[in-house]
Amino acid sequence: MRKRASIKDVAREAGVSVTTTSYVLNRKSNVRISDETARKVREAANKLNYVPRMSARTMINQKSQLIGAIIPQTGSSHRLMFDNPFYGEFLSAVECEVRERGYHLLVSGTGPNQDYSSIAQMRDLDGIIILGTYPCEYLDELKRTGIPVVLVDAYIRDHYFHTVSIDDRHGGYLATNYLIEKGHRKIAFIAEKLRGYGIHEQRFLGYRDALAEAGIDFDERSVYAADVSYYSSFQLAQVFKEKSQGETGVFVAADIMALGFINGLRAQGWSIPEDLSVVGFDDVFLASMCLPEITTVHQDIAEKGRQAADIVISAVENGAKRDIILPLYIVERDSVRDITVREE
Amino acid sequence: MRKRASIKDVAREAGVSVTTTSYVLNRKSNVRISDETARKVREAANKLNYVPRMSARTMINQKSQLIGAIIPQTGSSHRLMFDNPFYGEFLSAVECEVRERGYHLLVSGTGPNQDYSSIAQMRDLDGIIILGTYPCEYLDELKRTGIPVVLVDAYIRDHYFHTVSIDDRHGGYLATNYLIEKGHRKIAFIAEKLRGYGIHEQRFLGYRDALAEAGIDFDERSVYAADVSYYSSFQLAQVFKEKSQGETGVFVAADIMALGFINGLRAQGWSIPEDLSVVGFDDVFLASMCLPEITTVHQDIAEKGRQAADIVISAVENGAKRDIILPLYIVERDSVRDITVREE
DNA sequence: CTCGCATCTTGTAACGTTTCAATAGATTGC
DNA sequence: GCAATCTATTGAAACGTTACAAGATGCGAG
Known part of the structure; x- marks a missing residue:
C-alpha cells in the first residue's frame, strides 16, 4: 500500500518541473514540449502509476467531470x-x-x-x-x-x-383511440392520483381528447388511481371489479401498473383481454415478457x-x-x- | 446567477476569521466558540447560501464521502x-x-x-x-x-x-433437488457459458451435487448456455427443443434467463409446466409477475x-x-x- | 558581438477548505 | 501584583493541481 503519487513525485522522477509535467500529461497544444522531455514524463507517470486527482482539478477550473x-x-x-x-x-x-x-x-x-x-x-x-x-x-x-x-x-x-x-397527451390519445378503434366505448383510465400536473395528468388529457373526438361522454367514475407500482395496481383490480361501470377497455398510464392490474384482475378470476382490454404506456421491456403481452404506447x-x-x-x-x-x-x-x- | 459564496465570504460577512467559521460550521467539539459568534457565523452562512465544496475538503482529509x-x-x-x-x-x-x-x-x-x-x-x-x-x-x-x-x-x-x-452452490442444489423431489429424473441445466469460476459455475456444481445425491447420472448434453439476457435465452428455446434429451425439468441459473426461455418455449408451442418444469434463480420481482409465476431460488x-x-x-x-x-x-x-x- | 526571436522550461499564485500551533484577553490562585 | 490557567479566536501552512507570466537556451541575422 504505497503512498499515492502526486504530480510532484512524477516531476521529481522525470527530473523536470511540475509545470512541465502538467503540460505533458494534459497534452496542451499551445505549449511546446520536446519529445525527449515528454517521453521522460510519461515514463515517470507510468512507473509511479500516477492518476490525477479530480478534486484538485475541480478546485481550479470549477469543472468536476x-x-x-x-x-x-x-x-x-x-x-x-x-x-x-x-x-x-x-x-x-x-x-x-x-x-x-x-x-x-x-x-x-x-x-x-x-x-x-x-x-x-x-x-x-x-x-x-x-x-x-x-x-x-x-x-x-x-x-x-x-x-x-x-x-x-x-x-x-x-x-x-x-x-x-x-x-404525453398525444400518447394518451393514441392509447385511448386505439381502444376506440377496436370498438370499445366504455373505457376506464388508471393512473397515479391526478395532481393537476405531470405526465399522468397529460396522459389523462389525451384520454379525454380521444373520448371527446369519438363523441363518448366522459364518466368520472371510470377514473381510478393507484401508486405507480405493481402491487398498488394489483390491489386496485379488486376495487375495479367491484365498482366497474361495465367498461370493456382500460388505458393504464404506465406499463408497470398495467401489468399489476392485469395480474390482479386474473387473481379475481378475469381473463385478459377476454373480459377487459388493456393498453399500457412506456413499452418497458416487461411489457413484452408477460402474458398476455401488453399493447402499449411505445417510447424509446x-x-x-x-x-x-x-x-x-x-x-x-x-x-x-x-x-x-x-x-x-x-x-x-x-x-x-x-x-x-x-x-x- | 450570483457568484458562489466561499467560506471566506461567510467569514467576512460574519466578521470573524475563516478558521472560526470553519469551526462553527463543522461543530468541532474540541474547540470552544462563544454562542454569539456561532450565531453570527450561522446567520452569515445562511444568508449567503453557503455550501462547502467537497473537492476542497477531499484534498485535505483524503475523504470524498x-x-x-x-x-x-x-x-x-x-x-x-x-x-x-x-x-x-x-x-x-x-x-x-x-x-x-x-x-x-x-x-x-x-x-x-x-x-x-x-x-x-x-x-x-x-x-x-x-x-x-x-x-x-x-x-x-x-x-x-x-x-x-x-x-x-x-x-x-x-x-x-x-x-x-x-x-450459490447450495442454491443450485436447492433448485435441482426441488425438481428431483417433484419426480424429475432428467433435468437440464441452463446458464451463462461456464468459465470455471463465478456464480453460474457454482450453481452448476450444486446442480451436480443434487444429481449425484439422487443417483442420477450427469449428462453433458443436458447443459445449455446462453447470455444472461432475456433474448438470448428466448432464442435458446429453439435449440433446446431440437436437441432435447427428453428432459422433464430444467434449472435455469437466472430468472431473467428462465423467463426468456419459458417464453421462447411457448413461442415454439410448448406449455410450461406441462411440457417442461422450470426452476429459476434470484427471485427477481419479474419472477412473480409473469405467467406462469416462476418457482425459483429466492435471495434477498x-x-x-x-x-x-x-x-x-x-x-x-x-x-x-x-x-x-x-x-x-x-x-x-x-x-x-x-x-x-x-x-x- | 549583440540583438531579436524561436523554442523549451519553470516559479509562483491561486482554487477552498481544514488543522496546527500560537495569540490575546480574562480570570484565578497565591 | 505576577504567574498560571482557561476561554475564545486567529494566521499560516497544507492538500494537488493548473495557468500565467517570466526565465533560459540556442540560433541566425546584422
Whole structure:
C-alpha cells in the first residue's frame, strides 16, 4: 500500500518541473514540449502509476467531470423507484453516454429534506439530469447556481431548463383511440392520483381528447388511481371489479401498473383481454415478457436517457439550449380484444 | 446567477476569521466558540447560501464521502445490465443506504479499457462496491490503493476484500433437488457459458451435487448456455427443443434467463409446466409477475445491496473486515409440475 | 558581438477548505 | 501584583493541481 503519487513525485522522477509535467500529461497544444522531455514524463507517470486527482482539478477550473442524475423514489422506503423498470432502462443509457463522453455519473434519490441543489453545489456537478416533477423551490435554487439542468418528463415551462420529453397527451390519445378503434366505448383510465400536473395528468388529457373526438361522454367514475407500482395496481383490480361501470377497455398510464392490474384482475378470476382490454404506456421491456403481452404506447426509453446525457454535456461544453420531444407510437400486442368483429 | 459564496465570504460577512467559521460550521467539539459568534457565523452562512465544496475538503482529509458502484455491462453495447432487473433492485438498495449514511454514490459500468481502479483513485472514492467477477489485474491494483472494496457475488478468496455473497452452490442444489423431489429424473441445466469460476459455475456444481445425491447420472448434453439476457435465452428455446434429451425439468441459473426461455418455449408451442418444469434463480420481482409465476431460488437482493453498502461504509469508518453470506430458499410457484402423482 | 526571436522550461499564485500551533484577553490562585 | 490557567479566536501552512507570466537556451541575422 504505497503512498499515492502526486504530480510532484512524477516531476521529481522525470527530473523536470511540475509545470512541465502538467503540460505533458494534459497534452496542451499551445505549449511546446520536446519529445525527449515528454517521453521522460510519461515514463515517470507510468512507473509511479500516477492518476490525477479530480478534486484538485475541480478546485481550479470549477469543472468536476461529474454529471448528477436525480431519480424519484417510492414514498415510504426512500429507495429509488427501480421496481419500475423504466428507471433502470433510462439510467443505464445515461450512464453509458456519460461515460463515453469522459464524465462520471453520480446517482441520487431525493431524500425527505435532501435538496439536489446542494448536492449539485457540494459536488460541483457540471450538469444535472432530473427525472420527474419536483417542488419548484429546489429548481429555482438550482437555476441560481447556473448549472445546466435537463428536466426529463417534467412539465415545467422555463427558458433556463433544457428538457427531454414525449408528448404525453398525444400518447394518451393514441392509447385511448386505439381502444376506440377496436370498438370499445366504455373505457376506464388508471393512473397515479391526478395532481393537476405531470405526465399522468397529460396522459389523462389525451384520454379525454380521444373520448371527446369519438363523441363518448366522459364518466368520472371510470377514473381510478393507484401508486405507480405493481402491487398498488394489483390491489386496485379488486376495487375495479367491484365498482366497474361495465367498461370493456382500460388505458393504464404506465406499463408497470398495467401489468399489476392485469395480474390482479386474473387473481379475481378475469381473463385478459377476454373480459377487459388493456393498453399500457412506456413499452418497458416487461411489457413484452408477460402474458398476455401488453399493447402499449411505445417510447424509446434508452434514447431518452442518451438524449438527456447528450444535452446536459453539450450544454456544459458549449452552452447550447435544447428541448427535445421524442416520438411515440402504439405497439400492438395481445392485451386488447377487437370487439368490432362481433358487430358484423 | 450570483457568484458562489466561499467560506471566506461567510467569514467576512460574519466578521470573524475563516478558521472560526470553519469551526462553527463543522461543530468541532474540541474547540470552544462563544454562542454569539456561532450565531453570527450561522446567520452569515445562511444568508449567503453557503455550501462547502467537497473537492476542497477531499484534498485535505483524503475523504470524498463518495462510494463507487461498479456494475457489469452487456457485451456489445456498453450499457449497464439493467435489462436484468437484478441490478436495479440491487443498486436501489445501495443508493438508499449510502445516502442515509451521508455519502453519495457514483455508478459506473466497466468500459473496454476503463479500469475501475483509476476511477477510484481519480475520484478519491472512500470505498467501492464491485458486482460480479472481473479480471484480477484491476483488483490487485485496487488492493494496492488501500481503498475498502466489497466484492459482491465474486468467488475470489483474498483476505483483503470484503464480500457479500450467497451460497450459490447450495442454491443450485436447492433448485435441482426441488425438481428431483417433484419426480424429475432428467433435468437440464441452463446458464451463462461456464468459465470455471463465478456464480453460474457454482450453481452448476450444486446442480451436480443434487444429481449425484439422487443417483442420477450427469449428462453433458443436458447443459445449455446462453447470455444472461432475456433474448438470448428466448432464442435458446429453439435449440433446446431440437436437441432435447427428453428432459422433464430444467434449472435455469437466472430468472431473467428462465423467463426468456419459458417464453421462447411457448413461442415454439410448448406449455410450461406441462411440457417442461422450470426452476429459476434470484427471485427477481419479474419472477412473480409473469405467467406462469416462476418457482425459483429466492435471495434477498435488496438486503444484498444494503449489506454491501453497510460493509463498505463501516470499513471506511472503522476498518472492520466482514464477509457475509445471505440465506437462500426455494419459493414454490407455478412453473414446476409434480410428476410423482402420476406414479401413484 | 549583440540583438531579436524561436523554442523549451519553470516559479509562483491561486482554487477552498481544514488543522496546527500560537495569540490575546480574562480570570484565578497565591 | 505576577504567574498560571482557561476561554475564545486567529494566521499560516497544507492538500494537488493548473495557468500565467517570466526565465533560459540556442540560433541566425546584422
